[in-house]
Structure formats: C-alpha cells, structure tokens
Amino acid sequence: MDADKTADVAMRAYWASDPTDVSINAICERAGVSKPALYREFGSEDGLMRAVLDRYAVQVLSELFEILQPQTPLDQALTALIHFASVDPKMETGCVFFKMRAGKHRLGPKTREGVNAVDAGAVAAFTAYLNARREAGDWTSTQALETVARYLVEQIGLALMQRAGGQDPAQIKDTLTMSFSVVHGQ
Amino acid sequence: MDADKTADVAMRAYWASDPTDVSINAICERAGVSKPALYREFGSEDGLMRAVLDRYAVQVLSELFEILQPQTPLDQALTALIHFASVDPKMETGCVFFKMRAGKHRLGPKTREGVNAVDAGAVAAFTAYLNARREAGDWTSTQALETVARYLVEQIGLALMQRAGGQDPAQIKDTLTMSFSVVHGQ
DNA sequence: ATGATAAAATACCACCTGGTACGAAAATAT
C-alpha cells in the first residue's frame, strides 16, 4: 500500500474537480488501492482530506508564500501574485485549499481545522510581509495591516475560484489587477 | 398541491444552506408535499431549481437592481450596494444566485442556463448604470465599462459568499469597501 | 348509490455514498 501515491492521486482528483465531488471509491479506483487499505492508512475520508491538504500546503501553497520574501518590493510581489493566481497554468483548475474553504460546511472536523490553520497562516504571512514593506518605506498606507492582508487573501481566493469555474483568465487578471490597485507600492 | 408554497419552501431551504445540499426528499417533507406531486409540477430537480432561481431573481435580486437607477449618484449607489451585500440581515446566509453560480458544475442544464442569464443580466445592468453615470459626468474613469461592471458583480458575489460562510460582517464590509474604493464617484 | 375518471400518495426502483466484517493470502518465526 503506497500511501504517498494514494495521497497524490487524491490531491490531483480534488484539485481537478472538487474535494466534495470526489468519492472515496473513485480515489481507490484511480490509485489502484482497495478501500480497506485506504481506511487503514487514513482512518476516514476526513483523515484523507486533511492529509491531502497538508501535502498540498507544502507542495503548492509554499510557492505562493515564497513570493512574500520581506525584501521583495511590493509592486513586484503583487505582480507575481497576480500571475500566480490568474495566469499560471499550474492553477488552471483553481486551488485545493480555497475549494475546501468554499465548501467548509461539508468538511469533517480535521480537515476544517486544517483549513482554518492554512487560512490563518496565509493572513499571518501577508501581514508579516506588509509590515516588512512598511518598514522599508515601500508601503505608506495607514490602513490596518491585517485588514489589507485579509483583503489580499480574499482577492487571490476569488481569482482562484474563478479559475476553477472556467472563467476567462484575461478577465480574471483584469479583476484581480483592479482589486490590487488599491494597494500601491512606491 | 400548492406550487407557490413548494417553490417558496425550496427557495428558503436553498438560501439557508446550499442548493446542492438540499435534497428533494427534504423539500417535500418541509413543504408537506409528496414527491410525485413535486415531480408532476416541476418535472425534475433541475426544473425545481430553475423555478426557484427565477422566483428568487424577481423577489430578491430585483432589490439589488433597483439600486442602479440611472440618476442615482455613483457614491450613493456603491454605499447602498455595500450595505446590501455585507450588512443587510436579509442576506445573512448569502445569495441563492451566487451559491448556484459557485456550484455551477453540479447544476442541471436548465438551472445552469438560468444562472448564465442572471449573470449576464447583472453585468448588463451594471454596465448600463455606469454608462449613465459617465454621461452624467459622475464617473470619469477611462476603463472599459464592462470590465468595471464585471468587477463590481464579482466583488458583490465575493461578499455574499463570505456571508454564506459565516464570516464577520464587519470584515466583509471592510473588504468590499476597499475593493469598491477603486471606483470613485466625483 | 354506483360506475367511470382524474388526482394523489405509498411503496418501490437502481444507484451511489462512506465505512467495515471476515476470509484469504503472504510473510515471518520456529
């Protein structure tokens, strides 16, 4: 029983469609694993989803957080974020995390906890980054750090959900660029 | 068999939770209607959802569109929209239309068609309104009308989905206000 | 009152879901 491969198959399936639309049966089939084997490894559907979310966070979301290096100028970071969320072919079918967050009420307790943790982590990362840019004199707004951090996270989430819905990337980019224009570097 | 009452019960159920999370069985129970009676009236789940969407559009969304009177100043309209989407207790559990749109892939053909129609209608209404305000000298941006119209619709949708997710209305209002600040009246 | 007709609900269908009891197989120990 290859737990790594199974989690990977589940991740891709959740990513391509939607976590709540992919059944355990379908995952077992695609992974070539029996159902009891999967349950022995992950305990429950909730356990599997949580494992997949953790995996996704380190394998994919890390790429997003790497944009937020303290020394990266604000404008450059915003541009990179726009590209990541609205153009990057890797995110063509949206984002596992934001899909899970959108259907939070359908998740089990472990997965929901994981979603909350990632959410809080994202806001914290953006807050830290904005704080660094403020100290660097790159961002002169007087708005509360966390409010703007939340704003950016929500806008990125919106763009990624639009991508999952198959909307035109050019339109998504327009919307995201417009929303980011309230946060200027300089 | 009271079709009106049944559609109303379905609408409230879809509104309170999520269209794809409410079963036909549950609706029949709550409406005090037998399942064959419901199928005789609406044909299928898709038919019922479509009927509910149409009903919702005239009963609820009309209130949103009424904000967009051509003579209403831009700032006033934006303020009213912010209130409607992020504070109005009527929209506490989000919006049937945006919930359906978010789970478009789970809908039947009739309902999906209806969602597309409402979506296009919303963009058209905002486009017409912005055009009126531009002619009134109230809005001097050089951006494409439809791009900004889409932007506004998406931001309202985001706010309403956040409300459905139980997020703090104050935070939602912050986010929506910030996003609307790129569209100024004068 | 009775027989024909229209309306409505009970009871069912096949299918799919998450989850597991239990027997078979394989690996290890003796």
Added chain:
DNA sequence: ATATTTTCGTACCAGGTGGTATTTTATCAT
C-alpha cells in the same frame, strides 16, 4: 516444512439520492 502473525481485498452493510410504477383516494356523471 509447519505454525503464527500480519497484511490485504472481496463482499457486504445501512442509509440516502433522484426518480417512478402502482395502488389508493377522491371527484363527478349518471
């Protein structure tokens, strides 16, 4: 080579889904 333990998968479970065949109920001429 045999006994023991551990791994693994078939085959199943109860419950719920959208949808419907069939029977019951009610209406209405006569």
